[in-house]
Amino acid sequence: MRISELSRRSGVSIPTIKYYLRDGLLPAGRPTAANQAEYDEDHVRRLRLIRSLIGVRGLSVSATKDVLAAVDEQQGDVHLLLGLVLGALPVERSGRPPRRDGAAEPAGAGAAAGDAAEDVAALTAEMGWKTSPNPPAAQVVAETLETMRALGVDYDWRSLVPYAELADRAARLDLDQLRDAGDPLQQAERAVLLTVLLEPALLALRRLAQEHHSALRFGNG
Amino acid sequence: MRISELSRRSGVSIPTIKYYLRDGLLPAGRPTAANQAEYDEDHVRRLRLIRSLIGVRGLSVSATKDVLAAVDEQQGDVHLLLGLVLGALPVERSGRPPRRDGAAEPAGAGAAAGDAAEDVAALTAEMGWKTSPNPPAAQVVAETLETMRALGVDYDWRSLVPYAELADRAARLDLDQLRDAGDPLQQAERAVLLTVLLEPALLALRRLAQEHHSALRFGNG
DNA sequence: CAGGAGTGGTGAGTGGCACTATCCATTGTA
């Protein structure tokens, strides 16, 4: 098929497809002439996957590119694939520059960062989690603890243990679903979907539950 | 204090503080002259809260403004506050324009959207969750289900029940921590922190657990 | 086999966002 059919089938506009091609998100079609190329079903699948990662999950184009590269390169080894995918993901949203001016962090953030990192180490030890040396995710947790404390909330790693247990169960659920899949490429895609695409849905479920329990406890009408 | 001390105490540059003042994120100081105003501790606290929501959680400035407005207006009623806060939150990241061109959604998304919405209704019924009529969070779940199916993963609401149970427990943990707080303003702030700021940390915990369990199951070195 | 629609490739343009820089008259301060 050619680009207009690819656009129709995927719901992505032609200029956007061209943009993804240019940026290396989508592999080029098989050229049939100087200005003609042939696309196939794989391109449609890939394009839908791209739109899901960017549109539903909100990944940046460059993070999406990294994730897709991991899918392509590590279709066989799920563990390696997940490592690459988790490494490619931004921790909050697309890379935010830490600080350009010389202003100090909220009074002693350096020391607090060290403390928080130790807290996270204690938490992962408590959970028995073995991870790569310095995962970005650990830094997110540390930063959150730090922020909580800077804002006057008395919070340490022990407060997070119950959440960590829930996270542990969620992760096991995730991996349980990676068993039955077809070819390696499809399994790799499924791994990405289950770990990456599910994230907003999980937060949304928590919000629904919060609304429900908040009504139970504090509701007055 | 004046703006330079506010900047030093909060770690936010003076131009940025001015920008927040202009945008209504930060209330104006008490004016003492035509070009002089007095800021206090509340401004420092508010500024740190703003930086946490924008910098750690990644909220947009306008979403942050809405959340802060909810905090200010509904300090007394936690349930009402949470409702406003959850309503003000973006579902994935800052508001993304749905679609500008006339291209169709990936073939039959309209019907799929209806199906997915019914799925979410079934899920919330199963969980016994009572929520407001059409919460944005429910739409996120529906959209995720829809996307999964469009990508060929066999996924329905039953697959989400175990996750919903985890979310239910997480929400109860959240609300348990809203008991002991000082004045209403501090309690409102804590509610925001526990629900909003914790989100990236919870996802990060899941990623750490995923890495651990992935190594257990698929690791080979 | 003419001619218009469609194609790929590329460079430049758009709009939104979160700041950031510059200016100004005025004011506190040494």
Add this chain to the structure above:
DNA sequence: TACAATGGATAGTGCCACTCACCACTCCTG
């Protein structure tokens, strides 16, 4: 009284995810 600092305002910056315009070419219909 010199001089840095202040508040307020306008304009500019950098980034990002597209989107537009143009071009030489090719396909396809009549």
